Amino acid sequence: MFPLHRLKMEKNYRLANAIQCAHISGMTDENLPELTPLDPAFITTSRITSALGLLPFVIGAGVLEFAQLLPPGTFLVPVLLAYAFVVFTVPARKYRYWGYDMGTDRLRIVRGYMFYxxxxxxFGRIQHIDVDQGPIDRRYGLAKLTVHTAGNHNSTVALPGxxxxxxxxxxxxxxxxxxxDML
Amino acid sequence: MNEISDAPTELTGQDGERLHISGLFVGFVSGLPQLLFPLLAAVFGARKADNPALIPIMIVAVLALSLFFRWLGWRRFRYHVGADDIRVEKGILNRTARSIPYDRIQDVSIEQKPLSRMMGLSEVKFETGGGHGDDATLRFVTLEEANRLRALIRARKAGEVLAQDVPQMAAPEDTETIFAMDDKRVFILGLYSFSLVIFAGLGAIAQQFDFLLPFDWWDLKRWAGFAKESGVSVNSINGVGITGHLILAFGAFTSLIFIGFATGVVRTYLREYGFRLTKTAKGFRRRRGLFTLTDVVMPTHRVQAAVVQTGPIRKRRGWYSLKFVSLAQDSKDESNYVAAPLATLDELWRISQAAGIGAPDGDERLRKGAALHWIVQWFLLVPPLPIAVGALVIFADAPLAPTLLLLLLLGIAAFLFWCDWRRYRFGLDDQQLYLRRGWWRERFTLAPQVKVQSIEIAQGPLARRYGLASLKFGIAGGTLEMVALPLSTAQAIRAAVMEKVAAVDYSAINQPR
Known part of the structure; x- marks a missing residue:
């Protein structure tokens, strides 16, 4: 169900994405500066993360397949297709839509392909700053920067990869x- | 960018200080209750193995494992007191390196629980204004180290922290009363606080304690029998005729209404009696209550936004309420400070002006949202209803004509969306942000732009196609979300507000002047 649904969506959104890309590359009246992309290794790490995270579903499908409740392939084939899509295609797309800009007095983070x-x-509103490194991140020399603000909305803003x-x-x-600022 | 990272301030995981090793023991002992479940699981697992010697082995293994992980955590935990920030590095697998600039530390609290006191240890907490209280905690360091840290941070902050907290504790001196409610006002507020919550309460009590009652509360037959014993029978009730029924129903209804109002009035009297808001040198002081008198101080610099609310009937009579949104950390249960529960607009703007929040100069600054936003939402509702009608007719054999009435829901939804769109307003001037929403219970938020913490432009998949966006402002202790703006407007507003925000530092706006 997942891949088909997504593919249809993608066709619909191609136009919107084109408009969005115009915004991302700074073609707006605000003349925002160019965004910096994340480290390309982020694609690999998020592939690994989703591959590991979604593995239980594949195993579950394998078990159901093994139980032979329905004709062969009913569980495993769609699940494997969805798995392949989420693990291989989605991270690359996610990567394309992430971007950040370190200004002199502010940090701008742009993300989201469906939900932009x-x-x-x-900087004047940042309470404290975290740099996190998970085991997968460490292997690829990546880290996640999290800034904490006092606001209820966006009390933490994270920038991975x-x-x-x-x-x-x-x-x-x-x-x-x-x-x-304080001086 | 890489060159900067080689600066000597960087922790490499080797320098920095460790927590006190005895803390391991304290943490282990105070964490024992959490181990109860794994211990029980281990014991039950071992019991099956028909070997009684296994049980103590399992217990020891669980304890040892816990101790081992605590030790590992301790080994990987370092804190470092730098030139302008405190750094904490922790995590066994997931490494976190946190930096807390001194300027952001509101206060340092030292806590000693009995066990740690016996060991001469204490827990140091660095409190910043972070939205979700996950600031830095050092468990545990020696008491001397804790005091040293606190003295150090207070010295760096040059006495600001002390100056900020002392006036709150000392009895503030009143200068003038800016708002007070007399008995009549409290009574009117009580009438607006109509509440049938007492029935929910009684029902809950009846259900909770039904074992104490001599009969089953929910047994209708028993009730009927009870009535018969007192000379009332179903027949005698039936005998009173239609007028009698109407009178009975009317009586029941009136008493219900009366109880509702009475509850509201009593509850309001208990809470709001003698309401008095005075202006002090630092901020506001509010006293209210009949039996439990509360006396709460709100420093003006902590006010992040003002919320003016009213109800459908209240509004016609010109009554509004005013709340101040304050830093979330201020108090956990009441992050909204009620400054005036029932006031006219004139009274209310006078209070908010005292907090540095001005009234909007007329409605002309406020703009309507793009109607498209509501229309799209309504269209999302359209497909499910005919499908539901079809399903009911085909599968449940429901007659077609009454089922079609379901489509009326669409009309109702359209009406509600229209009302929402009609009342919704957003806008900004040089100093403040405005947002008004709600056609039944109206809510008008005013926030000074400098108090904004972050700004996000968000677009869902549909909104993106129509070029609409919403603008979410992060405000300490509250939320402010403008919806249905064209993307370019959202960007323009953000750019304008950001100029104001970025120019002033957080610490500067949240310190008393």
């Missing part, structure tokens, strides 16, 4: 900006 979201957090060194550098830059 474009968040700006001024950064090169670890970049994440640390961004943290330093934000911290320095906060410090400077």
């Amino acid at each position: 979201s474009d968040t700006i957090v001024p 950064l090169a670890h060194a970049d994440a640390l550098a961004m943290r330093e830059a934000i911290r320095a900006a906060i410090r400077q």
Whole structure:
């Protein structure tokens, strides 16, 4: 059910996406600066993450298949197709729609292919900053930067898929900006 | 970017300080209750094996495993007191490196529970204004270290923290009463607080304690028998005729209404009696209550937004309520500070002006949302209803004509959407953001732009096709979401607000002046 549904959707959204891309590349009246893409290794890590995370469904389908309740292939084939789609195609697309921009006084994070979201957090509103590294991230030298604000909405804003060194550098830059604001 | 990261401030996981090792023991002992379940599971698992010696082995294994992981966690935990921030690195598999700039630390709390006190340890908590309280905690360090950290941070903040918290504790001096409610006002508010909650309460009590009652509460036959004993029978009720029925129904209805109003009035009297809001040097002070008198201070600099609310009848009579949204950390149960439960607009704007939030200068600044947003939502409702009607007719053999009445729901939905669209307004001026929504219970939010924490432009898959977006503002202790804006408007508003926001630092706006 999943892949077919998604593919149909994709056709519908191609036009909208084209418009969106125009926005992402800064062709708006706001003349926002160009967005920085994430580290390409993010595709690999999110592939691994979803491959591992969705494995139980494949196993479940395998078990149901083994039980031979329905004609062969009823469970396994659609589940495998969906699995392949989510694991191989989705991460690459997700990657294309992520982007960020480190300004002098604000951090802008853009994401979302179905549900587009474009968040700006001024450095002056950041409470504290996390740099997280999971085991998979560590293998590929990636890290996730999370900034915490005092707001109820967007109390944490996360930016995954950064090169670890970049994440640390961004943290330093934000911290320095906060410090400077106070002086 | 890479060059900067080689700065000497970077923790490599080797420098920085560890927590006190005895904390391991304290954490282990206080974490024992959590181990109860795994222990029971282990014991039950071992019981099947017909070997009694296995049980203690399993218990020891579980305890040892827990201790091992605590030790591992302890080993991987480092904190580092830097030149301008506190850094905490933790995590066994998932590594987290957190940086808390000194300027963001509101206060440092030191907590000593009995066990840790015996060991001379304490828990240090760095409180920032973070929305979800997951700030940094050091469990555990020695008391001297805790005091050193606190002194250090207070010194860095140059006494700001102390200055901020002391006036709240000391009895504030009143300068003037800016709003008070007399008995009549409280009574009117009580009438608007019509509530039938007492029946829910009675029902719950009856259900909870039905074992105490001499009979089954829900047994209707028993009730009928009970009535018969007192000389009332079904026949005698039937005998009173249609007028009698009407009188009975009317009586029941009136008493219901009366109870509803009475509940509202009594509850309101208990809570709001003697309501008095005074302006102090630092902010507001509110006293109210009949038996439990509450006295709450709200420093002006903590006010993040004002919310003006009214109901359908209240509005016709010119009554509104005013609440202040404050920093979420301020108090857990009441992040909204009721400044005036029932006031006229004149009184209300006077209060909000005292908090630095001005009234909108007329409706002309407020704009309507794009009707398309509501129309699209309504169209989403269209397909399911005919399908439901079809399903009912075909599968449940429902007669067609009455089932078609279901389609009326579409009309009702359209009416509701229309009402919502008609009352919805958003807007901004040089200082503030405005949002009004709700045609039945109206809610008007006013937020100073400098208090905005983050701004997000969001578009769902449908909204994107129509070029509409919503604008979500992060506000400490509250939310403000403008919907149905053209994308370009949303971007323009964000750019304008962001200029104001980025120019002022968070600490600067949330410190007393």
